[in-house]
Amino acid sequence: MPKIIVMMDGIVIKEVELTKERTTLGRRPYNDIVIENLAVSGEHAAFHMQSKEVAVEDLNSTNGTFVNGKAVRKQVLRHGDTLEVGKYKIRFESAVNVDKTKGVAPHRDVPVMPLMPEPEVAGSIKVLSGPAGGREMPLTKVVTTVGKPGVSIAAITRRQHHFVVHYVEGPDLPLLNGVALTAEPVILKHGDQMVLAGTQMQFLQA
Numbered sequence: 001m002p003k004i005i006v007m008m009d010g011i012v013i014k015e016v017e018l019t020k021e022r023t024t025l026g027r028r029p030y031n032d033i034v035i036e037n038l039a040v041s042g043e044h045a046a047f048h049m050q051s052k053e054v055a056v057e058d059l060n061s062t063n064g065t066f067v068n069g070k071a072v073r074k075q076v077l078r079h080g081d082t083l084e085v086g087k088y089k090i091r092f093e094s095a096v097n098v099d100k101t102k103g104v105a106p107h108r109d110v111p112v113m114p115l116m117p118e119p120e121v122a123g124s125i126k127v128l129s130g131p132a133g134g135r136e137m138p139l140t141k142v143v144t145t146v147g148k149p150g151v152s153i154a155a156i157t158r159r160q161h162h163f164v165v166h167y168v169e170g171p172d173l174p175l176l177n178g179v180a181l182t183a184e185p186v187i188l189k190h191g192d193q194m195v196l197a198g199t200q201m202q203f204l205q206a
Helices: none
Strands: 003-008 011-017 022-026 045-050 053-058 065-067 070-072 074-076 082-085 088-093 123-127 136-138 143-148 152-158 163-169 193-196 199-205
Touching: 053 065, 053 070, 123 152, 143 193, 143 199, 152 193, 163 199
Parallel strands: none
Antiparallel strands: 003 011, 003 088, 022 045, 045 053, 053 074, 065 070, 065 082, 082 088, 123 136, 123 199, 143 152, 152 163, 193 199
């Protein structure tokens, strides 16, 4: 049976064999694979198994599903592919034939990905106006919410190579470089300026 190996920082959290035609992954308890983390949507992704193929489908998640570093909507998986869901890495292993002398042979043209953790990006938000002007807030969490409840809230999510921001709630839409944010995540760049609840902020990336 094909299986997936869920990891964080190179440590295996769980291994799950894909035995059904459709296996769901998400934060809600009714999913087949439950990952309780704010960066993971309630219904984040699904694995479809048909014949000898397994495909992953992103279920319109907030932070996206990545295969080998690229965002995907739906993609057939190969042995050794590495998925990213929030801060978690998920390694896919197909049901390959076992040779008693050589062991398991991975897909010929797909290198086996190492399980070593990779360095993460570092970033911060600097307040430019208001009473807290000049204050700098490191973005150390996977998901950091900024703004004022009931007025304007945005969420900044740390991914492996960059940060993204999206609108969460409030009557006033937050602005990024003068453009209103939506629920669709936007990649942040060093020096980007935001306005939330009348407060000006700047994103800084190390």
